[in-house]
Amino acid sequence: MVKNKSRRAAEIEHPSGDPRFNLVDRTLKRFQYQQDALIEVLHTAQEVFGFLEDDLLIYVARQLKLPLSWVYGVATFYHFFSLKPQGEHTCTVCMGTACYVKQAAEIVAMLQAEFGVAPGQTTADDKLSVATARCLGSCGLAPVIVIDSDVLGRQTADSTLAEIKARLSGQIRARQLEAASANDEVEEMEAETL
Amino acid sequence: MNRSDLQTLGERELAKQQSTGCRLLCCGSTPCLSSGGTAVQEVFKGILKENKDLKAELAVVSTGCMGPCSRGPLVRVQRQGEPDVIYEKVTPELAQEIFKKHVSGEDTNQAEANILPGDIPFFSKQKKVVLANSGLIDPERLEDYVAQGGYMALANALREMTPEEVCSEIIDSGLRGRGGAGYPSGLKWNLVRRAKTDKKYVVANGDEGDPGAYMDRTLMESDPHRVLEGMAIAGYAVGAEQGFIYVRGEYPIAAKRLEKAIRMAERRGLLGSRVMDTAFNFRIDIRIGAGAFVCGEETALMASIMGRRGQPIPRPPYPAQSGLWGYPTLINNVETFGSIAPIINNGAEWFAGIGTAKSRGTKIFALAGQVENTGLIEVPMGISLREIVFDIGGGVPNGHTFKAAQTGGPSGGCIPADYLDTPVDYDSLRELGSIMGSGGLVVMDDTTSMPDVAKYFMEFCMDESCGKCVPCRVGTVQLYRILERVTAGIATRNDLTIMEELCTMMQETSLCGLGQSAPNPLLSTLRYFRHEYEALIKDDLPLTSDRFALATSSVLPRQEVS
Ligand SMILES: Cc1cc2nc3c(=O)[nH]c(=O)nc-3n(C[C@H](O)[C@H](O)[C@H](O)COP(=O)(O)O)c2cc1C
Ligand code: FES
Numbered sequence: 001m002v003k004n005k006s007r008r009a010a011e012i013e014h015p016s017g018d019p020r021f022n023l024v025d026r027t028l029k030r031f032q033y034q035q036d037a038l039i040e041v042l043h044t045a046q047e048v049f050g051f052l053e054d055d056l057l058i059y060v061a062r063q064l065k066l067p068l069s070w071v072y073g074v075a076t077f078y079h080f081f082s083l084k085p086q087g088e089h090t091c092t093v094c095m096g097t098a099c100y101v102k103q104a105a106e107i108v109a110m111l112q113a114e115f116g117v118a119p120g121q122t123t124a125d126d127k128l129s130v131a132t133a134r135c136l137g138s139c140g141l142a143p144v145i146v147i148d149s150d151v152l153g154r155q156t157a158d159s160t161l162a163e164i165k166a167r168l169s170g171q172i173r174a175r176q177l178e179a180a181s182a183n184d185e186v187e188e189m190e191a192e193t194l
Numbered sequence: 195m196n197r198s199d200l201q202t203l204g205e206r207e208l209a210k211q212q213s214t215g216c217r218l219l220c221c222g223s224t225p226c227l228s229s230g231g232t233a234v235q236e237v238f239k240g241i242l243k244e245n246k247d248l249k250a251e252l253a254v255v256s257t258g259c260m261g262p263c264s265r266g267p268l269v270r271v272q273r274q275g276e277p278d279v280i281y282e283k284v285t286p287e288l289a290q291e292i293f294k295k296h297v298s299g300e301d302t303n304q305a306e307a308n309i310l311p312g313d314i315p316f317f318s319k320q321k322k323v324v325l326a327n328s329g330l331i332d333p334e335r336l337e338d339y340v341a342q343g344g345y346m347a348l349a350n351a352l353r354e355m356t357p358e359e360v361c362s363e364i365i366d367s368g369l370r371g372r373g374g375a376g377y378p379s380g381l382k383w384n385l386v387r388r389a390k391t392d393k394k395y396v397v398a399n400g401d402e403g404d405p406g407a408y409m410d411r412t413l414m415e416s417d418p419h420r421v422l423e424g425m426a427i428a429g430y431a432v433g434a435e436q437g438f439i440y441v442r443g444e445y446p447i448a449a450k451r452l453e454k455a456i457r458m459a460e461r462r463g464l465l466g467s468r469v470m471d472t473a474f475n476f477r478i479d480i481r482i483g484a485g486a487f488v489c490g491e492e493t494a495l496m497a498s499i500m501g502r503r504g505q506p507i508p509r510p511p512y513p514a515q516s517g518l519w520g521y522p523t524l525i526n527n528v529e530t531f532g533s534i535a536p537i538i539n540n541g542a543e544w545f546a547g548i549g550t551a552k553s554r555g556t557k558i559f560a561l562a563g564q565v566e567n568t569g570l571i572e573v574p575m576g577i578s579l580r581e582i583v584f585d586i587g588g589g590v591p592n593g594h595t596f597k598a599a600q601t602g603g604p605s606g607g608c609i610p611a612d613y614l615d616t617p618v619d620y621d622s623l624r625e626l627g628s629i630m631g632s633g634g635l636v637v638m639d640d641t642t643s644m645p646d647v648a649k650y651f652m653e654f655c656m657d658e659s660c661g662k663c664v665p666c667r668v669g670t671v672q673l674y675r676i677l678e679r680v681t682a683g684i685a686t687r688n689d690l691t692i693m694e695e696l697c698t699m700m701q702e703t704s705l706c707g708l709g710q711s712a713p714n715p716l717l718s719t720l721r722y723f724r725h726e727y728e729a730l731i732k733d734d735l736p737l738t739s740d741r742f743a744l745a746t747s748s749v750l751p752r753q754e755v756s
Contacts, residue, residue: 036499036500036501038502042484043443043482073503074501074502074503077486077503077505077660078483078484078486079484079486080443080483080484080485081484095405096405096406097405097406097563097600097634097651098405098406098562098563098568098634100405100650101563101564101638101642133444134403134405134487134658135403135404135405135406135407136444137402137408137411137412137442137444138224138225138263138408139406139407139408139560139562139563139568139634140263140264140408140561140562140568140570141228141229141264141568142568151224151228152228153225153229154229
């Protein structure tokens with residue numbers, strides 16, 4: 001990589017005026033347009049846009065003064081980055097060792113049979129994307145799936161199907177997994193006094 | 195904040211905790227939350243909100259992992275002067291009963307059946323050193339960690355020890371790297387310390403790509419400050435002012451908690467510039483991985499921190515000589531860093547007294563697969579596999595029998611029932627053709643087909659090979675194709691020989707550990723379960739068109755990159 005840590009003199013604004021680019025710009029600024037921050041910038045870009053379209057990659061490459069091939073090379077190397085749009089709902093089935101020995105493959109087979117999508121694909125109506133993961137770090141609950149960022153443990157093909165159908169029909173909205181600490185208020189108070 | 199401020203803060207927090215009549219500790223780790231823990235916490239918080247007068251005598255704390263994940267959601271009741279009571283499989287209704295019994299003092303026994311006795315082997319056979327605080331403190335509060343003596347090791351190291359002394363303490367403790375290879379940590383620290391450059395780095399490896407393992411996630415989520423403290427001590431010992439902690443992209447909660455922990459520690463002057471009013475500066479930044487197993491390998495990880503494709507480079511030079519941006523870099527696993535503070539606090543001798551002669555201390559394992567009690571355990575090195583699987587793990591469920599335990603993930607191997615009494619340490623496992631690995635331990639029962647397992651791991655390595663060197667890129671594909679033929683029942687005896695030759699070639703010629711160790715699961719299943727392969731082989735099979743197609747298919751239909 002070309003060593004270039006100098007700050008950019010003038011920033012190029014994205015001609016479309018899409019406000020989402022401002023969020024990408026914010027990350028770029030936070031890392032002072034360092035080329036080494038490419039992965040952080042791509043993380044933000046994917047978070048705001050959902051996937052990395054060509055236009056976005058070109059924008060990032062320009063801003064960081066990197067060759068487009070370099071940016072494309074990094075974006076395609078990591079599984080986390082998606083160059084294709086995702087469906088409205090996503091279902092990720094863990095195929096890590098613990099889940100594998102507990103028959104996670106049956107869930108993948110069911111998804112293929114029911115919705116006609118293999119891992120990495122999205123249904124034609126853009127409703128559901130299916131992916132597989134290599135261990136989600138909840139092996140105690142194997143087999144594990146993640147639907148729209150909710151982690152569900154001890155799944156079977158049937159329970160997964162029921163859950164997906166409920167979401168597709170809008171019966172369940174995403175649950176919030178993260179529970180805030182009950183002592184948050186106390187902590188804030190203490191922080192103030194110090 | 196200096197040492198005495200730290201002490202005051204800890205004492206104040208401890209006094210506050212002890213004056214609280216009853217503390218309800220709810221496990222807030224991913225497994226418990228996703229099996230209904232959120233609702234349980236909401237019940238308790240609702241009660242607390244309705245009864246404001248209870249605030250002085252009741253505290254509801256969301257803690258890190260308590261261990262027996264398959265029994266979640268877990269709630270631990272702490273009352274002053276009474277032994278703790280742990281409840282398993284708590285529902286919102288049971289939560290009400292627990293509140294009635296322990297806080298209101300009502301005479302109800304509804305929740306009795308869900309009490310998890312504290313003396314079952316699951317708990318009594320463990321020894322918690324690195325996970326000592328896990329499940330007992332709120333990971334999002336610095337004060338909780340300080341109340342347990344947190345940051346004291348850093349304070350003492352900064353005040354009373356020279357960097358050289360810190361390094362020799364680590365050498366004397368016999369601590370070996372917990373990331374897999376087991377390199378003596380103190381020696382690595384000394385190498386970096388002796389390097390004479392103006393800049394050095396400390397990196398914590400929290401990539402944990404081994405499927406079926408989640409020790410590092412739990413440690414980072416349950417006790418983030420312990421990792422930070424270990425890194426700061428390392429920074430002082432080797433003379434680095436900047437640390438990075440590389441967290442796997444699949445672990446957003448871990449990243450969030452670490453981020454918060456760094457902010458809080460910086461606010462208190464425990465990290466940042468002039469740490470604890472000394473001349474030592476140490477910053478820590480988080481880098482989020484983007485889903486590539488090979489990024490757990492140290493040189494690939496450093497490439498990834500620098501924003502590049504995570505491809506390994508040949509060693510030497512080792513990171514200790516030339517790492518991030520060409521500067522000497524100390525890279526250790528997060529569990530290794532988690533062991534540092536206890537060693538400084540209790541002394542090298544104490545740590546060296548745990549475990550076996552060549553493998554000191556304790557090791558965290560993620561017990562998963564076909565075993566009754568899945569969860570996270572920490573055991574002294576040298577404990578037998580039998581004790582782990584049958585005493586702590588409670589054996590194989592549903593009337594099946596134990597077949598093998600898989601350690602070390604895609605770089606490790608399977609240990610069959612005959613070797614259940616082998617002590618679990620770096621060297622014994624290596625002799626058996628497996629490795630200690632980072633700590634994933636997946637139990638397989640008699641329904642598991644071993645060639646299938648080997649195929650599974652080979653597919654993993656084939657997908658995750660970064661493609662830089664030929665032996666790994668091509669070797670994994672070739673081995674996978676032969677294994678496909680084996681499991682389809684159309685392989686010949688000659689295929690077995692070819693597989694063994696390919697394995698040796700890959701071990702000897704691959705660029706990094708991924709390719710060098712990718713044959714391990716295959717070789718170890720061939721070693722112990724050869725009969726299963728032979729049963730699938732048919733030598734006199736006619737060359738049907740199906741078989742011909744499989745044998746000659748040039749490119750495999752690979753999963754699309756998403
Ligand atoms: C393919 C491959 C994957 C690895 N994955 C990890 C990992 O997930 N976590 C880890 O700490 N070390 C991993 N390592 C080992 C690291 O390269 C390195 O040895 C380790 O982080 C050093 O820390 P330690 O001395 O504390 O063990 C991996 C190595 C290879 C070859
Ligand atoms: S193997 Fe599926 S969560 Fe770990």
